[in-house]
Amino acid sequence: MLQENELITKLQKSSMYCISFSDRAYLDVVLKEANIEKLVEFAAKIKEGVIFYKYGCYDIEDYLIPDSWVDDYPKNFVKKVNAHNRYLQSLEFDRPYYLVVFLIYNGLKIGFRDTNDWLVNENVFDAEEMIEELKAEYSEEIEKAREEKNKEAEKAEKEKNKQSEIMLGELREFILSDVEFHYCKNQFARYEYIRNLYEEGKYAAHLEFLMPFGAPHIGKVKLFMDKTWAIYQQRNRENQK
Known part of the structure; x- marks a missing residue:
């Protein structure tokens, strides 16, 4: 595929005026060959002096795996992700993978497309595909880490419940001893x-x-x-015996 500076040089040498466009364009007539010389030759025959072109590049953000995706994964998994992201940053993402060139004749866009899927040739997956590949590769480590995390969560929950039981017991004893509470004979009063x-x-x-x-x-x-309140009433009955 011609690089942009090469394309512009060729067109300028042929006295063609070239315009880069940003919107997607659908060709009405697609030439069999991605040959700029033949398109220029055709332009000369029909006395058309303007040629449009557009380059497309991969977006690195589609391939980088965000840190937020791997927060809870094993260290080896995270290291592999970081290595993947560093490798991506070493690649030339400003290198185009497609080119569209056309001229307009009788209202028709006539030209060609050229592609160079260089990132595909590098066997690079986008972020979602790559994360699934890594999950399959590290499935055992991920499962082990998940089990350990669940055990830690269960332990923390048990400790929290134990602490809750102790502290709510202390709170309840304070309330039971508070004379003001003894007058809270309905749910609304107790809530307030x-x-x-x-x-x-x-x-x-x-x-x-x-x-x-x-x-x-x-x-x-x-x-x-x-x-x-039920405990308070029960204690009252027992004290009255």
Whole structure:
């Protein structure tokens, strides 16, 4: 394929005026050969002095694998991705892979297309294809890393639940001992009670385990306060015996 400077030189030597266009163009008549000399010769015969051309290049952004795609993958996988991206950056992405050249005669666009799929010849996949290739290559490592991550998540969840149980137990004992709570005989009153507690900044860390608060008749707060009220009533009955 002719490079742009070569194309312009050839056209200028033939006293042709060349115009680069940016929009996609569909040829009405496609010449069999991608031969600029023959197109110039035809232009001379029909006394046409203007030839249009367009080069197309690959977009490197279609091939680079974003870091956000590999955040949770094994180190070896990430290293392979980084090596792939470095290799891409060493290539000349400003090197065109297609050329369209045409002139206009009697309202028809007559010309040729020339292609050089040099990136395909380099066996380079786009980002989505490449990531799938790597996933297949590192499938065992990925599965092992996923299992370890799940175990860590389960461990963290158990620890969180244990902490929640301790802190909500402390919060409940405070509420049960608070005389003001003893007058909260309906769900709305109990909901307002705990919202006021939160707004006053009391037991803020404990109350985070009940977020979001929901509404008086639904949500974590409702369930927590209903149980707390039931415990309060039960203790009252036991104390009265």
